[in-house]
Amino acid sequence: MVNIAVIGTGRIGAHHVRALSQDVRGAQVVAVVDPARDRAEAMADEFHVPHALGEIDDALQLDDVDAVVIATPVPTHLPLIEAAAAHGKHTFTEKPIGGDVEEARRAAAAAESAGIVFQVGFNRRFAESWSRAHDLVTAGAVGTIHRVHSVTRDPGPFTGEPSRISPGTVFQETLIHDFDTIGWFLGDARPMTVYAAADALVAPEAKDSGFLDSAVVTIRYDNGAIATAEASFSASYGYDLRGEVFGSSGMVQMGELPNSAARLFTTDGMHATTDGIDTVRFHDAYVAEFESFIRAIEGDHPNGHRPVGADGVAAQVLAEAAIRSHAQQRVVEVEEVLR
Ligand SMILES: NC(=O)c1ccc[n+]([C@@H]2O[C@H](COP(=O)([O-])OP(=O)(O)OC[C@H]3O[C@@H](n4cnc5c(N)ncnc54)[C@H](O)[C@@H]3O)[C@@H](O)[C@H]2O)c1
Numbered sequence: 015m016v017n018i019a020v021i022g023t024g025r026i027g028a029h030h031v032r033a034l035s036q037d038v039r040g041a042q043v044v045a046v047v048d049p050a051r052d053r054a055e056a057m058a059d060e061f062h063v064p065h066a067l068g069e070i071d072d073a074l075q076l077d078d079v080d081a082v083v084i085a086t087p088v089p090t091h092l093p094l095i096e097a098a099a100a101h102g103k104h105t106f107t108e109k110p111i112g113g114d115v116e117e118a119r120r121a122a123a124a125a126e127s128a129g130i131v132f133q134v135g136f137n138r139r140f141a142e143s144w145s146r147a148h149d150l151v152t153a154g155a156v157g158t159i160h161r162v163h164s165v166t167r168d169p170g171p172f173t174g175e176p177s178r179i180s181p182g183t184v185f186q187e188t189l190i191h192d193f194d195t196i197g198w199f200l201g202d203a204r205p206m207t208v209y210a211a212a213d214a215l216v217a218p219e220a221k222d223s224g225f226l227d228s229a230v231v232t233i234r235y236d237n238g239a240i241a242t243a244e245a246s247f248s249a250s251y252g253y254d255l256r257g258e259v260f261g262s263s264g265m266v267q268m269g270e271l272p273n274s275a276a277r278l279f280t281t282d283g284m285h286a287t288t289d290g291i292d293t294v295r296f297h298d299a300y301v302a303e304f305e306s307f308i309r310a311i312e313g314d315h316p317n318g319h320r321p322v323g324a325d326g327v328a329a330q331v332l333a334e335a336a337i338r339s340h341a342q343q344r345v346v347e348v349e350e351v352l353r
Pocket residue numbers: 021022023024025026027047048049050053068069070085086087088090108109110135136137187292
């Protein structure tokens with residue numbers, strides 16, 4: 015049994031406490047940590063977690079903590095990863111692994127030198143159709159890859175407060191999943207240039223503050239492949255996560271817009287339901303990513319889907335190039351970001 019402290023019990027942390035407590039084989043949550051103590055205590059009560067704590071240091075002192083799961087806001091990721099690594103605790107962190115490329119590199123390096131199992135929360139790799147598509151693509155089923163396209167449209171209406179969302183969020187927290195899976199499909203190919211077009215189309219009243227809620231990013235790779243990733247904070251019709259890999263001998267599609275195979279046919283036509291949010295639609299993928307983390311701690315061979323520190327850095331490089339491309343309204347050479 016791997017004993018886990020979950021750090022951060024907000025929207026996704028609360029989901030992760032539930033998933034780890036109820037659905038992940040071999041995992042047990044022994045501590046929940048949040049400076050919002052009432053939130054931590056409520057989670058502890060609900061899931062019979064012995065310790066509800068206010069900061070990570072209190073959890074790292076506990077003898078029975080083997081691993082941490084970090085689900086806190088982005089600026090805290092690097093210091094929390096460094097703290098966990100310094101105590102030799104295996105670490106799963108939500109994306110991105112740092113606030114910029116420099117921080118991401120430091121986070122990956124801290125995990126590497128501590129020799130811990132380190133995994134990044136790129137759960138989309140573990141969603142059934144993405145996982146299957148990756149197996150097919152790596153087996154050569156679509157031939158030489160020409161195009162990868164990836165879509166992340168969050169379910170509307172958008173209810174966020176633009177002034178509390180940093181302009182880089184659409185790239186660093188939303189499209190970072192797409193950047194990761196695009197790189198994963200393209201294997202050893204290296205991204206060369208990035209161009210991002212982004213705007214506040216969902217909340218145009220926030221445009222002057224620099225808020226961004228919609229983006230399309232084009233990435234050219236050194237093997238000739240052209241990738242596009244697009245995001246919106248508000249799809250009026252529901253949760254829309256899809257992708258495709260198109261190659262010289264075929265195409266594979268991932269993701270399903272309807273959330274049920276049931277179709278209603280009436281005089282108005284055909285109807286399918288498309289609602290849901292990540293914690294519902296991708297619950298199985300979150301469980302699978304945690305099972306991969308637990309199996310790695312137990313010493314099992316990685317299955318090739320497990321995103322590690324280098325993957326966290328690679329996705330962050332594309333996010334930073336996209337941020338720069340949007341800010342400077344030009345094509346950015348990936349080399350510029352790597353310097
Ligand atoms: N992989 C995914 O699909 C997915 C989905 C949603 C969010 N996320 C990521 O998860 C992270 C958290 O997002 P969220 O929507 O749950 O945020 P949130 O604001 O709902 O929750 C964050 C929680 O962390 C707590 N916190 C802040 N600083 C802390 C610290 N130092 N130690 C412990 N707790 C601390 C806050 O009090 C809050 O309860 C972000 O990085 C986000 O990008 C990933």
